[in-house]
Amino acid sequence: MTEQQFPLEGIRVLDFTQVMMGPCATQMLADFGADVIKIERPGAGDLSRNFFGDTSEVAMNNAVFASLNRNKRSVEIDTKSEAGRQMVYDLVTQSDVVVDNFRAGVMKRLGFDYDTLRKINPAIICASGTGFGEVGPYAHKGGQDVLAQAMTGVMEKTQDPVVPKSIYPTTLCDYTAGMHLVQGILAALLAREKSGFGQRVGVSLYDSMLAMQMQEAAQWSKHGEVLNWAAMPLTGVFDTSDGAVVVVGAFKQNPLRDICTALGIEDLSPEYPDLAAQRAHKPYLQGRFREAFATNTTEYWMERLEAQDLLSAPVRSLGEALDDPQTEANGMLVDLDHPILGQITLVGSPVHLSDAPVIIRHTPPRLGEHTGEVIREFGLRAVARREAV
Numbered sequence: 001m002t003e004q005q006f007p008l009e010g011i012r013v014l015d016f017t018q019v020m021m022g023p024c025a026t027q028m029l030a031d032f033g034a035d036v037i038k039i040e041r042p043g044a045g046d047l048s049r050n051f052f053g054d055t056s057e058v059a060m061n062n063a064v065f066a067s068l069n070r071n072k073r074s075v076e077i078d079t080k081s082e083a084g085r086q087m088v089y090d091l092v093t094q095s096d097v098v099v100d101n102f103r104a105g106v107m108k109r110l111g112f113d114y115d116t117l118r119k120i121n122p123a124i125i126c127a128s129g130t131g132f133g134e135v136g137p138y139a140h141k142g143g144q145d146v147l148a149q150a151m152t153g154v155m156e157k158t159q160d161p162v163v164p165k166s167i168y169p170t171t172l173c174d175y176t177a178g179m180h181l182v183q184g185i186l187a188a189l190l191a192r193e194k195s196g197f198g199q200r201v202g203v204s205l206y207d208s209m210l211a212m213q214m215q216e217a218a219q220w221s222k223h224g225e226v227l228n229w230a231a232m233p234l235t236g237v238f239d240t241s242d243g244a245v246v247v248v249g250a251f252k253q254n255p256l257r258d259i260c261t262a263l264g265i266e267d268l269s270p271e272y273p274d275l276a277a278q279r280a281h282k283p284y285l286q287g288r289f290r291e292a293f294a295t296n297t298t299e300y301w302m303e304r305l306e307a308q309d310l311l312s313a314p315v316r317s318l319g320e321a322l323d324d325p326q327t328e329a330n331g332m333l334v335d336l337d338h339p340i341l342g343q344i345t346l347v348g349s350p351v352h353l354s355d356a357p358v359i360i361r362h363t364p365p366r367l368g369e370h371t372g373e374v375i376r377e378f379g380l381r382a383v384a385r386r387e388a389v
Contacts, residue, residue, distance in 0.1 A: 006033020006356050011189065012095040014039060014088070015072065016112075018046045020145070020174035021129045021205065022101035023068035025181040029097075030071035031349045031358045037091065037374060038069065038365065042076040045367040057366075061340040066364040070336070070346060075375075076368035079110050088112060090380045092120050096198075097185055101129035104139040114200045125188045127201035129181050134202055148173040148205035153213065159230040159237075177208040233278040234259060236286055237315060238293040245293065245301055248311035256285070258308040262301070263292040336360050 011034040015026040023046070030036040040046055048065040078084040092098065098117060100107050107113045107128065114126035128134065131143010138151075146167050149155040154172070155165055184201035192198055210217065219227040229235070234249020234256055249255040256278065257269040265288060272278045278285060293301060298314045305312040321327060322345075334348040349358045374380070 004356060004359070007353065008032040008034040011035070011097065013037065013097045013099060014091055014095050016098070016100040016102070016107070017129070018101065019048050019051075020068065020171050021178045022099055022181070023048070024175055024178035025127075025129070025185070026072065026099055027068055027070060028179070028182050028349065028351070029185065030362075031351075032353075033356070034097075036072040037095075037370075038072045038074045039077050039079065039088065040074055040367055042078050042368070045074070045076070049367060058340055060367055061338065061364065063341065063344060066338060066341060066344060067346055069364040070334075070360055071362050072365055073362060073370035073374060074365035074368055075371040077371075079112070085111055087375075087380050089117075089120055091374075091378060092117050092124060094378055095121070095124065096189070097125045097127060099127045099129075099181070099185070103142060104128075104130050104132075104134040114198075118198060121198070123192060123196065123198045125185060125192065125198040125201060127181055127185050127188070128203070129177055130202070130204045132206045133204045138206070143205050145171045145173040145205065148209050152206060152209035153216075154209055157226075157228050157230065173205045173209050176212060177203050177205045180208050180211075233275070233282040233285060236289065238290055240293050240298045240301055241296055243298040244315035245298055245305070246313050246315055247289075247305065251311065252309070255310065258310055259289065262304040262308045262310060263289065264304075265292055331357070334358070334360060336363055338363050340366065 008029060011029070013026060013029055013034045013036045015022070015036050015038045017023050017026055026036050026038075038046070044050065045060065046065060046069070048068065049060045049062070051064060052059060052062065077087050079088060092112075098112065100112075107126075108116075114124075117124050117126060130139070131148065132138035132141055141147075146155075149168055149172065155167065158165055181201070181203045184203055188199050188201050216227040219225050232248075232250060235247065237244055237246045247259065249259055252258060254269055256272060257267050260267045260269070268285065268288070272281055272285065302312065302314055316324075322333065327333060331352070332348050332350070334346045336344060336346065338344050
């Protein structure tokens with residue numbers, strides 16, 4: 001049996017990223033086999049290491065950090081010092097991709113912008129994830145997931161006008177932009193195979209959230225109409241006697257009739273035969289649904305909904321989802337023995353390659369764990385100035 005070959009084996013990534021957007025992108029590159037060298041601030045590292053305000057060894061290797069940094073190597077470099085900058089430049093000569101998710105202009109101030117680095121290595125690809133882009137009125141504004149939700153129209157929409165606007169509780173923007181960053185890097189690597197030269201890759205939280213609303217944007221631009229999939233009259237989340245179910249009343253010839261059949265109530269479709277009528281009477285229809293769903297259990301209603309081939313699902317907790325046999329069947333959980341945290345389970349890659357399944361080559365690294373190793377491996381000139389490492 002031959003040794004497993006990874007798609008990005010031989011690709012070296014210098015990773016300046018922190019928190020979520022950048023690290024989830026570089027972790028996917030690492031899962032695909034890239035040698036990801038995480039550049040961290042001496043004594044502090046990635047902001048996720050001390051996100052909870054605790055600088056103990058266990059806290060500095062917390063589960064949140066671990067979830068985003070497997071298969072990477074960590075080096076501590078003071079990028080504001082001359083010796084640190086030289087170490088980075090030496091690494092750039094032997095690398096393929098540099099990734100950051102700082103505010104626009106930070107990499108230039110550090111001396112690591114694309115125009116500087118391509119003089120050192122014309123094949124280098126510089127990928128930046130920002131909050132709002134690298135030009136324009138918000139370019140230097142601090143970017144963050146919640147701000148992007150608010151400023152792109154995502155937060156403004158709710159299932160119903162009476163529902164208060166709220167923050168989406170999962171890092172929707174960070175993860176989406178991180179995956180766009182991966183796409184851009186892979187496209188640039190393919191382009192380099194043809195041209196021999198690197199290029200800039202730019203992704204922002206703002207753009208990613210606008211792109212996610214491509215259908216809504218087209219409908220608004222063409223017709224001046226708000227398209228809100230969550231506000232459709234036959235779609236909603238309904239409490240049962242022991243939980244909740246979600247029903248998507250769409251993609252069927254007569255979904256209202258089928259919902260009524262599942263709920264055991266009279267067929268309301270003759271009275272409300274089309275989308276316009278159903279929209280006009282949504283409060284009444286959903287009120288009838290809520291009354292019926294409250295009378296029995298989630299399991300009972302799921303059986304009846306599925307018997308009508310309605311798009312529906314139980315509303316579950318994350319813990320229930322992690323314990324689901326489908327999660328196991330998809331190989332979405334990775335167990336590892338961390339030297340600080342002990343046994344920990346991480347979510348694996350959602351991209352499944354038949355010839356290159358994701359394995360843990362490096363546990364999420366301790367701060368600076370590989371500094372000496374990388375200095376020796378790449379013969380960095382700064383080694384004489386960092387004998388203590």
